[in-house]
Amino acid sequence: xxxxxxxxxxxxxxxxxxxxxxxxxxxxxxxxxxxxxxxxxxxxxxxxxxxxxxxxxxxxxxxxxxxxxxxxxxxxxxxxxxxxxxxxxxxxxxxxxxxxxxxxxxxxxxxxxxxxxxxxxxxxxxxxxxxxxxxxxxxxxxxxxxxxxxxxxxxxxxxxxxxxxxxxxxxxxxxxxxxxxxxxxxxxxxxxxxxxxxxxxxxxxxxxxxxxxxxxxxxxxxxxxxxxxxxxxxxxxxxxxxxxxxxxxxxxxxxxxxxxxxxxxxxxxxxxxxxxxxxxxxxxxxxxxxxxxxxxxxxxxxxxxxxxxxxxxxxxxxxxxxxxxxxxxxxxxxxxxxxxxxxxxxxxxxxxxxxxxxxxxxxxxxxxxxxxxxxxxxxxxxxxxxxxxxxxxxxxxxxxxxxxxxxxxxxxxxxxxxxxxxxxxxxxxxxxxxxxxxxxxxxxxxxxxxxxxxxxxxxxxxxxxxxxxxxxxxxxxxxxxxxxxxxxxxxxxxxxxxxxxxxxxxxxxxxxxxxxxxxxxxxxxxxxxxxxxxxxxxxxxxxxx
Numbered sequence: 001x002x003x004x005x006x007x008x009x010x011x012x013x014x015x016x017x018x019x020x021x022x023x024x025x026x027x028x029x030x031x032x033x034x035x036x037x038x039x040x041x042x043x044x045x046x047x048x049x050x051x052x053x054x055x056x057x058x059x060x061x062x063x064x065x066x067x068x069x070x071x072x073x074x075x076x077x078x079x080x081x082x083x084x085x086x087x088x089x090x091x092x093x094x095x096x097x098x099x100x101x102x103x104x105x106x107x108x109x110x111x112x113x114x115x116x117x118x119x120x121x122x123x124x125x126x127x128x129x130x131x132x133x134x135x136x137x138x139x140x141x142x143x144x145x146x147x148x149x150x151x152x153x154x155x156x157x158x159x160x161x162x163x164x165x166x167x168x169x170x171x172x173x174x175x176x177x178x179x180x181x182x183x184x185x186x187x188x189x190x191x192x193x194x195x196x197x198x199x200x201x202x203x204x205x206x207x208x209x210x211x212x213x214x215x216x217x218x219x220x221x222x223x224x225x226x227x228x229x230x231x232x233x234x235x236x237x238x239x240x241x242x243x244x245x246x247x248x249x250x251x252x253x254x255x256x257x258x259x260x261x262x263x264x265x266x267x268x269x270x271x272x273x274x275x276x277x278x279x280x281x282x283x284x285x286x287x288x289x290x291x292x293x294x295x296x297x298x299x300x301x302x303x304x305x306x307x308x309x310x311x312x313x314x315x316x317x318x319x320x321x322x323x324x325x326x327x328x329x330x331x332x333x334x335x336x337x338x339x340x341x342x343x344x345x346x347x348x349x350x351x352x353x354x355x356x357x358x359x360x361x362x363x364x365x366x367x368x369x370x371x372x373x374x375x376x377x378x379x380x381x382x383x384x385x386x387x388x389x390x391x392x393x394x395x396x397x398x399x400x401x402x403x404x405x406x407x408x409x410x411x412x413x414x415x416x417x418x419x420x421x422x423x424x425x426x427x428x429x430x431x432x433x434x435x436x437x438x439x440x441x442x443x444x445x446x447x448x449x450x451x452x453x454x455x456x457x458x459x460x461x462x463x464x465x466x467x468x469x470x471x472x473x474x475x476x477x478x479x480x481x482x483x484x485x486x487x488x489x490x491x492x493x494x495x496x497x498x499x500x501x502x503x504x505x506x507x508x509x510x511x512x513x514x515x516x517x518x519x520x521x522x523x524x525x526x527x528x529x530x531x532x533x534x535x536x537x538x539x540x541x542x543x544x545x
Contacts (some may be wrong), residue, residue, distance in 0.1 A: 002077065009081045011049070013061075026061055028081045032155075036062060036149050037123075037131035042424055043402040043416040044306075045071035049082070050128055060128070066419060068307050076492070090432070094222040095540060098500060099152035100254070101159065101182075102190075104212035105133055105143045109194070111163065111207040113139040116175045121209070123147060125156045135166040139207070148253060156181055156366060161209060163197060175194055175199065176206040185215040188508060190250070218504055223508055229528045233502065234266060238275045239522045244502075245276065245296035247509045247516075255505055256299040258443060258498035260307075267486035270372050281383045287394045288382070291401050298406070301376075305407045306418065308370045312409050313418055315368040320358040321415050324432045325425055331432035333455045348458045354432075355439055355462050362408065363469060366477045367426035369403075371484035377403065378478040393446060399474045403516045404444035412437040439463075443470055503537075506530040518545045 001012045001022070009029060012022035035048035045068050051059040065071035105121050107261050119141050123131040131147040162177040176197035185191060191213050197206040232240045241259060248255050262271040274295040291298055324331070331351035332338050338347070358449050366374075380402070381395045388394050410432050411418040415425065425433060437458075442449060443463050449456035506513065510530060517523040 004081065007198045010405060011078070027053070027414065028078065031155065033075065033079050033082045033084045034128050034153065035130055035149055035151055037149070038417060039132050039147065040129065042414070042420070043419060044068065045419065048076055048128070067310060073492060095544065096220040097154060098216065098218045098220050098497065099154065100216040101149045101152050102146070102214040103159070104146045105161065106210040107140065107142040107144070108163070108209050109140055110205065111139045112204065113143070116163060116165040119163050120166055122162045122164060124160045124162065125152065150254070161211070178209060180213070182215050185213055186212070188216050188504070190214045202320050215240055216504060218500065219537055219540055220496050221537060221540060222498040223496035226496060226503065226532065229499050229503060229533060230495070232526055232529055233262060234268065235331060235335065236271065238272065240383070240526045242279060243513065243516060243520070243523050243526065244505065247541035248505055251505045252296055254298050254501055256296055256303055258501040260300055260303055261491065261493045261498045262495060264491040265495055266348065269486070270302060270375060270483050273304060273376050276300065277380055278383050281387060285392055287388055290398060301402055302406055305373060309373065309407060309420060312369045313420060314366040316362045316408065317358065318420050319361060319413055320354060321412065321420055321433070324354065325421065328430050331435040333435060333458065335455055337431065351435055352459070352462055354436060358436060359466055363473045366473060369477055371480060372486065374477055375480040375483055378480050381478050391429065396446065396471050396474050399478050400470070403474065403477065404440060409437040409441050412440070446470065503530065503533050507534060
C-alpha cells in the first residue's frame with residue numbers, strides 16, 4: 001500500500017489484505033529504485049528499493065509483480081517518489097535522459113580453478129546487485145549470457161562484475177571483480193574486450209573476463225516531437241517496421257519491446273503480429289523451417305504471449321507442475337541419469353500418468369487462451385493453408401510451433417520465469433519437468449521418438465493416441481475468425497521513451513536505410529523523419545548545455 005501525505009511517503013507491506021497493521025514500511029524519501037534482471041531470482045517482473053538512511057547502511061527490499069504491465073505501473077508510481085535519480089533539465093520540462101546498458105558476459109580466461117571451481121558472475125550498479133549468470137565449471141568457463149538494463153539511474157557512473165564461487169549449501173564466496181567506467185564506453189557503440197580481474201586478496205593472477213558492452217546515453221524529447229515517427233510506425237502497411245526488421249538483428253530485443261508497447265498502447269497489436277507473420281510466411285520456401293529461426297516476428301510473438309498468457313498457463317499447467325514439485329516419484333527415463341535401473345518401470349508409469357493429466361488439462365484450456373492470441377493463430381492457419389494447400393500437417397504445426405514450442409514447453413522447463421511458481425524446483429523435479437516438456441514437444445510436432453533414444457520409445461503409444469486430439473485442440477484454439485476487441489485495460493506505457501528508442505535504432509542504421517530508400521521509395525519518409533528528429537534533438541541538447 002502506497003501512503004503519501006504532506007511530509008512523508010511510505011510503501012507499507014502487509015502479511016495479507018485483512019491485516020490492518022503493516023509488517024514493515026519503506027521510507028521512499030531515502031530510497032533508490034533499481035531494476036532486477038530475471039536472472040537474479042529466475043523469475044520476471046521484479047524490481048528493488050534500496051533505502052540508504054545512512055550512507056554506510058543499505059536496506060534492500062525486492063518486489064515482484066504478476067505481470068510486466070503491473071510491474072511497470074508500480075515502477076512508474078514509485079519512481080517520482082524515490083530519491084530523484086532522473087536528471088531533468090530545469091530549462092526544458094518533459095525532457096528526460098535515457099541510459100541503457102546492454103552487457104554480454106561471454107567467457108573467462110585462466111580463472112584460478114582451485115579457488116573458483118564453480119564460477120558465476122554478478123553484475124552490480126552502485127554496489128546493488130542487478131543480474132547474475134548461471135554457474136559453470138573450469139578455469140575457462142563460457143557463459144555467453146546477455147543482460148539488458150534499460151533504465152540505468154543517472155547516479156550510476158560504473159558497473160562492476162564480480163566472480164563468485166558457488167559453494168555447498170548456498171555459501172557462495174566472492175573471489176574477484178572488475179569495474180568499468182561508463183564514460184569509457186563510446187555512446188551507442190558495441191565494444192568487445194578482455195578485462196583483467198582483481199582478486200579480493202591481491203596476491204597472484206586472477207584471470208580475465210571477456211565482455212561485450214553497449215551503453216546508450218540519450219535524450220527523450222517530449223512525446224509530440226515523435227508524432228511523425230509514430231504515424232510512420234503505425235501505418236497499416238508496416239513498411240517502416242518491416243524495413244527495421246530486416247536491418248536490426250543486433251537490436252532485435254529493444255526494437256521488439258518498444259514496438260510491442262507502442263502498438264499495445266494504441267490497441268493495434270493484432271495488426272502488427274498478423275502482418276509480420278504473413279510477411280514471414282510469404283518469404284519462406286520450406287514448411288520445415290517456418291518460424292524456426294529467431295527473427296523480429298518470433299521475438300514479438302514470444303514477448304506478447306508471455307505478457308498476456310499468464311492465466312492460460314496457470315489453467316493448463318500449474319496443477320501438473322505443483323504435483324511434480326511435491327512428489328517423491330521421478331519421471332526420469334534416461335538410464336544414465338537414473339539412481340537405479342530398477343526404477344525404469346515405475347518412472348515410465350508415472351511419466352505416462354503425468355502426460356495424460358497435463359494433456360487433458362491443456363486440451364480443456366483453449367477458452368482460457370487470450371482471444372487476440374487465438375485470432376492470430378487462426379490467421380496463421382489460414383495463411384499457411386493458402387500457401388501450401390497440399391501439406392496436410394502445416395496448419396497444425398504452425399500453431400503448435402508457437403503455442404507449444406515457444407510458450408507451453410518453455411513454461412514447463414522454467415516455471416519460475418513464467419510466474420507459475422515462486423521457488424526454484426529441486427533437481428529431481430527439474431529433470432521430471434524436462435521429460436514432460438520433451439514428450440509434449442514431440443506430440444506437438446506429431447512425431448514419435450526414434451532409435452536415437454530407445455529409452456523414450458515407451459512414450460510412443462501416448463503420442464499416437466493423442467495426435468488426433470492435438471490437431472482438434474489446435475483447430476479449436478484457432479477458430480476465431482473475427483479480430484477481437486483489444487482485451488484488458490489499455491497499456492499505459494511510456495510512448496515517448498519507446499519512440500525515442502526507435503529513433504535511436506533508426507539513427508544507428510541510417511546508412512543502410514538511406515541505401516535501401518533508393519530502391520524502396522516508401523522508406524524515404526523514414527529517413528527524412530529520422531534526420532529531422534536528430535536535428536530537433538540537437539537543438540534540445542544546445543538548450544540544456
